[in-house]
Amino acid sequence: MASVIFCGPCLYDETHHNARKWCTSCEEGLCEECEKNHRKTKTTRDHKLISIEDYRKIEDVPISFTCGVHDKKFEWFCKSHDKAVCVVCLPTEHRSCSDVIPIDVAATNARQSTAISDLQEAIELIFRNITHCINNRNTATKDIEKEEKDIRKIIQDTRRKINKHLDALEEKLIHTLVTASETCKSNCNTFTRKFHSQQKTLIRLKDQVLKMKEFASDLQVFLGTRQIDKLVMSETESIKTAAKSMYDYKFNLVLNSGIQKLSNGLVKDFGKIQVAEPTSNLNIKEIKIEQAQIQQKIQPSRNVADVNLKLLTMVKIKREGDIRITGCSILPNGHLLFANYNTTELLEYNEEGNCIGRIQVSANPYDITVLDSDRIAITYGSKRFFEIFNYHNSWVVKMIETGGNCWGLSQSNGKIYVRHNQDIGVFDKMGNKLSTLAASGKLYISSSKINIFCSNNSKNNVCCYDMSGQEVWKFHDDYVQHPLGVANDCSGNVFVVGGMSFNLLIIQHDGKTYKNLLNLNRNSIPRAVYYDKDKNTLLFCDQRGDNCALYKILYS
Template sequence: MENSQCEPCKARDNNNKPTHWCVICEEALCLQCAEHHRVQKMSRRHELLDINIKPTYINISDQRCSKHDNLSFEYFCVDHESLCCKECQVESHRSCQKIMSVDIASKGIKSSQSFIDAVELIEQVLMTTPTIIKDRHTLIESIESEANFVKDEVRKVKEEAITHIEYLAKLLLEDLKLKKDKIVTNAKGQIDELEDIKRTTKEKKDTFDIVEKHGSEKQTFLAVHVHKTVLDELEERISAITEKTTYSSIKLNPNLLKKCITSIGTIEIKELPTATEFVKRKKRQSQIPIAQRQHLPSFIQKNAIIGTGDVGGLVVSDKDELFISSTLSIFQKKILVYDNNEKLKHEMNLTFPPGQIAIFPCQNKGIITSSRIYLNIFQFVDFQTYKVINEISIEGCQGGGIAASNENICIGTKGAMKVLDHNGRYIRFIKMNNDKRTPRYIVLDKSGNIYHSDSEVVCCTRIDGENLFTYKPPDNKMLYGVAVDSRGYVYVVVQNQSVCRLNPDGTFRDLVVVNEDSKRPFKDICFNKDCTKLYISYEEGVLVYTRQ
């Protein structure tokens, strides 16, 4: 947008010098128009910048569909992670299940993984390019210096070889020049390309800085997705340069056999990888909010459910009810149901010792495993009538964890997870990295990612089998129950003694709960529906921790 005139004044044929720039309207304003802009109902919340700090290169609102006469992007397809105009929706996304307006999709974009990835990539490219450019300049100086040294050596050898050596020296110098020029030309070409990458990245940085600090969420959302292709291209270009970058040197390899001399040496190039690295960012799902880096919640014990007997597993339903599998004795094997105030609502008697429980979302049904490792029994339960409606046996699943989504059931087995439908029919097999370990605790997030622990590691795996991260605690401590909060942080019971919190990328964050009573070793863990309560089971009950 041109900044030489106030836009409203220009429309009235007045020529006033602008003093401010509106980020939302993207137009320059004089002092008087800026004052009006601040008090008008439609624009009083708009961010006004001093015209002098507006970046030269910025493109926020010029983000329209190039396929359909620059129609504005009004929709976002979650299935394809793409912006759509009205025509795009009709032509290419008619059968897509998840279409939403840009206004809704852009909510929380500044804390989304897609925006964080874009900003981090820009910063990474801007940090890497100066280093590589400096390295290339150093290479040129070094090559020039080494080439001059080789010339001196060539002249010394030439004096000993008289006429025949003169001829060979000429060939050698020509070879030297060709190889040196090739290296220098290549290095200069890389420098030119890096300067272009740096310039383009700086332009994108200006745009993202503005939308992050002053733009609307819609503008931020549009910026992320419109510039996604350019950022991906920058990433590929800088990665390709880094992978191909070598540090060359030139030395003379002399041949002093005068009697049968046919050459006085060869020009050799020794190429070594440089110390500069560029690691590509991890591929993450777009529009998945990540937790803020500060102000993470803490938890303090406020209540306890005692007298449950041996707790095999626990889970919270859509109604925010806590389901506990309990074995009080060989005659008392139950499912206990508590409300959000930890008051017992219902008891269901079972014929075998229950293990872990999975509840089908938006249904009053679930599945229960056996706590005995020699039993392969799985019971399907109607939690409205509290009756067993089906029973199946699955080989190789003794002691494995269980979790359920809207469509599938995930069951841990040795070295893998079996995926079944809600009737217990086999669908697929997800292989684990360690074929000797069994996922004993399993939980799913809203995106369908599978979090599971096998006593040694906790992993996050996509439903297609791709491993997103693996965390192994120091000192080979044992791992037990695992849970995920609404912001993507992972909580895992460590060595029966504490609950640690992992970042969404699987790196250690902090300890959330420390067990002060060695007689009550922690085992399983889950959150209530809004993640304000943390339930931790031990052998004789469940501790209730409340978010602070």
């Protein structure tokens, strides 16, 4: 049962009357008498009143009329940021905005605008996208179950084949054993029969000697002795000859090394299950809402004069071999990655600046950017390709050949931007090429939702382009010499490394002013910078690894 809505003004007088109307401006109910007074009063007579029944239909719609930061009523609307602001927000965050209007003016004819229908279409589109994703995951689950069943069958079939093969090998080995045993026993039996025959001959000769001694004449004994002696000597030689050709057979089993490892438990795995993680090729429909109705939401513009650095960690890169840091990044877990262009490794450090380890990659890495919680993108300079790389299991998701050198890179809006010598290649997060943008510069770039920023070290300038490749502004000042690494914050302000001016500065989002943030000694080689928009931290890198540091960005 719906709760009773009482009249707001009456509650102020500590009386309870049921409301019959609701004022959408005052956000309170009105009884019949208070409704009349509401319509008579000059300041409230233009307020829109709706029935309590109609109000209950929108009662649960999450619409706030007050600022969540300052708890003040919204009175203004900033068209640049598409944001309702209170009297406190206006001078602090929107003082440089020229298109702030009263919120009542901004809301005029809102119900007749196409924004509502566009929003409805957007919700329907998102709902269809979610349904599409659910169906995709259900299909993926069925595919996983089928693949599990198929692999399980392969494992079982392989086991049966192994058993069958082992049975055949066992039978073959037993047959070999039996054959060898029979051959050896046959040889032994041959000698045994021969010796038995000689034994009978000697018994007969022995008997003849006894009889000859007892009954024969001297002449017979004389001749018989010599004749029988020759026979005995012949038998003796025959026994000696046979003894030399006799063998004592010793049987020994030599197991196949593979069988021995298997029987001793040295074979630890039947096999390995490898799980590939290609990105699902889902066709997610984009929301297209006219700029005139809902302007793109961007972060409040921040004045670079209010920006300061707070040192969090100094990172001392271990000098193991030749070091040349050309790119860096901050992973979602807070770990710091450095690209060492003189090796084929990424260096990984924790937030305290301690070395965790090295990640082997395909070639000499030049620059890095984070794509999501599992994947990064890596460029390989003059090798003319870049990779999408799963850093959790050191697995190359996809290698993309570009036909040109691949230097700095950045990602935003679900796209990867790769700096070539003369232009910028635009790719989706699956590595499919979408377009090419003409842009000056060579080595480093950074991207926001609406702009791309390029450093041009040969011409000592930094350029800002829109997403169609049109130049928005160009910054040139003697204070930054040989600009290299660039990164941008959520307001479009650009951090720039001065390679020959030995400094780090920030350029305002309009390209008109700047502030120096960091000066380095002239023995250093400042090179790269990376900004983490979620943690509001900045990673600054020296090419030799001597002055790498993690900073917190403070906005006064």
